[in-house]
Amino acid sequence: MSGGGGLRRRLAVLGALGRLGLAEAAAYRASLAVWVLTTTFPLIALALWAGIARAGGPIGAYGEAEFVAYFVAAFLVRQLTASWVVWDLERQIRLGELSVLLLRPVHPLVHHVMTNLAALPLRLVLALPLAIVVLVAAGGIGVSTEPALLALVPLALVGGWILNFAIQAAIGCLAFWWQRSATLFEIWTCLFVVLSGYAVPTSLLPLGLDEVARLSPFHALLGFPVELLLGHLSPAEALDFLALQWGWVIVSVALARFAWGRGLRAYGAYGA
Amino acid sequence: MLSAGTSSSLGIAGAQLRLSALAALEYRVGFWSDGVVSVLWGLIGVAPLLVALDHRPDVAGWSAWELMVLTGCFMVVSGIYSALVQPALVKSMEHIRRGTLDFLLLRPADPLVLCLTAEFMPWGLLESFVGGALVVVSLVVLGVAPSVGDLGGALVVFVAGIVALYALGILALAVSFRALRLHNITTLFETLLDFARWPAGVFTGPLKAIFTFLIPFAVMTTQPAQGLLGRLDAGGIATAVATSLVLLIVARVAWVRALRSYTSASS
Numbered sequence: 001m002s003g004g005g006g007l008r009r010r011l012a013v014l015g016a017l018g019r020l021g022l023a024e025a026a027a028y029r030a031s032l033a034v035w036v037l038t039t040t041f042p043l044i045a046l047a048l049w050a051g052i053a054r055a056g057g058p059i060g061a062y063g064e065a066e067f068v069a070y071f072v073a074a075f076l077v078r079q080l081t082a083s084w085v086v087w088d089l090e091r092q093i094r095l096g097e098l099s100v101l102l103l104r105p106v107h108p109l110v111h112h113v114m115t116n117l118a119a120l121p122l123r124l125v126l127a128l129p130l131a132i133v134v135l136v137a138a139g140g141i142g143v144s145t146e147p148a149l150l151a152l153v154p155l156a157l158v159g160g161w162i163l164n165f166a167i168q169a170a171i172g173c174l175a176f177w178w179q180r181s182a183t184l185f186e187i188w189t190c191l192f193v194v195l196s197g198y199a200v201p202t203s204l205l206p207l208g209l210d211e212v213a214r215l216s217p218f219h220a221l222l223g224f225p226v227e228l229l230l231g232h233l234s235p236a237e238a239l240d241f242l243a244l245q246w247g248w249v250i251v252s253v254a255l256a257r258f259a260w261g262r263g264l265r266a267y268g269a270y271g272a
Numbered sequence: 273m274l275s276a277g278t279s280s281s282l283g284i285a286g287a288q289l290r291l292s293a294l295a296a297l298e299y300r301v302g303f304w305s306d307g308v309v310s311v312l313w314g315l316i317g318v319a320p321l322l323v324a325l326d327h328r329p330d331v332a333g334w335s336a337w338e339l340m341v342l343t344g345c346f347m348v349v350s351g352i353y354s355a356l357v358q359p360a361l362v363k364s365m366e367h368i369r370r371g372t373l374d375f376l377l378l379r380p381a382d383p384l385v386l387c388l389t390a391e392f393m394p395w396g397l398l399e400s401f402v403g404g405a406l407v408v409v410s411l412v413v414l415g416v417a418p419s420v421g422d423l424g425g426a427l428v429v430f431v432a433g434i435v436a437l438y439a440l441g442i443l444a445l446a447v448s449f450r451a452l453r454l455h456n457i458t459t460l461f462e463t464l465l466d467f468a469r470w471p472a473g474v475f476t477g478p479l480k481a482i483f484t485f486l487i488p489f490a491v492m493t494t495q496p497a498q499g500l501l502g503r504l505d506a507g508g509i510a511t512a513v514a515t516s517l518v519l520l521i522v523a524r525v526a527w528v529r530a531l532r533s534y535t536s537a538s539s
Contacts, residue, residue: 035456
């Protein structure tokens with residue numbers, strides 16, 4: 001088989017997986033809509049913080065309008081970087097469903113990448129109207145006016161998506177040894193809510209905690225793309241944080257690969 | 273007087289709770305995954321409140337320790353939801369999806385009671401206990417000793433809040449007869465429940481109306497906390513009870529209609 005033929009076959013397989021994911025998302029659209037709604041937490045936070053700012057003036061650099069812009073952006077970034085591979089992987093390993101995926105000529109993680117990516121368009125279709133309604137009600141959003149910085153936003157979003165997927169995959173792979181690996185992800189999510197800028201804009205965190213949060217992978221997942229989009233970062237800061245984010249991407253992908261490789265050996269030992 | 277139907281329902285719930293407790297003691301990993309993690313969630317969720325207090329002396333008229341009373345009330349409700357309500361809903365939705373609800377319908381008891389007692393996860397109640405302790409500690413720090421009347425009022429509103437919680441659960445169950453992959457609606461509700469951490473007074477406009485009447489988080493957490501702090505009047509209690517009763521009636525009607533449209537696995 002020639003290299004070109006192999007590549008074409010691979011692309012065909014990826015395309016098929018993408019269509020499969022799209023069809024699944026469309027078939028269970030009510031379910032997906034509810035999943036989108038479960039990530040409306042930033043909009044909840046918006047109502048609270050905007051309310052507090054309206055009642056007593058701005059908090060830090062955030063007035064009512066800044067809170068609205070921040071949390072709508074956070075909501076959309078969360079949609080664009082969403083994946084759920086940790087729950088799928090945990091279940092598939094626990095129930096042995098993974099064996100079926102292993103028999104297929106596609107790497108199971110690639111399968112998950114494609115099905116998770118395929119749901120993104122529909123997710124956006126469901127989420128955008130909600131975001132637009134909130135923005136129109138609140139009177140618009142000011143994004144960064146620096147074209148060079150806006151050009152970095154897609155990179156930051158791709159980095160956020162890979163980071164989220166790889167961390168979930170790595171934690172999901174713990175199910176090879178420990179049945180309730182999703183529990184660990186819940187603890188991770190606890191920290192994410194506080195340190196990523198999901199519930200509170202990072203710069204409002206007290207006691208220098210914001211400096212710590214900014215270095216963490218949590219902030220790279222959400223807070224950084226949001227602040228980049230809204231123009232809260234200087235060009236130098238933006239490049240620094242982008243480099244930091246991609247550093248976390250490399251670490252997380254390495255961890256996921258390591259956990260998968262080790263885990264598969266443990267899985268085989270079950271006699272599966 | 274307790275009717276025969278009510279006492280048998282309570283008997284079923286009690287037996288189911290005993291079985292779940294035995295199972296929970298058997299599988300101790302649940303202590304960590306259901307118990308400790310939910311306590312952690314309950315406490316970490318305070319962070320936004322702390323940040324707000326870092327910039328303001330109070331939030332909607334609630335001082336720091338008053339907010340801790342509210343947080344305690346929230347953890348009690350949240351624990352009840354994750355230990356008693358959510359597992360039963362998820363299990364029943366699975367029955368509806370697979371058609372195995374038939375086995376429940378055949379039993380000589382109210383199917384709704386059987387659904388609402390289908391499964392419990394007792395470790396989740398750990399969050400409720402920690403929440404209760406937090407309420408007591410906060411009241412002691414504040415130097416507030418609720419009178420018998422205040423305690424009674426808080427208790428009445430609290431029960432009304434739990435009734436409302438169950439009513440919303442029954443509504444979700446009724447909807448799941450139509451849309452079969454909606455088990456995640458219980459997760460959605462878990463997310464929404466985070467609203468209940470904040471004093472209802474923070475919300476304005478349509479959100480205020482929604483959280484007072486439609487999804488009455490105000491009844492579940494804010495008003496019991498107000499009751500304990502001696503700030504709840506009779507009118508507030510009456511409104512809370514009426515809101516919950518209306519929700520319960522709506523839920524019961526929706527349930528009966530949904531059950532009529534259920535076609536079981538074999539038909």
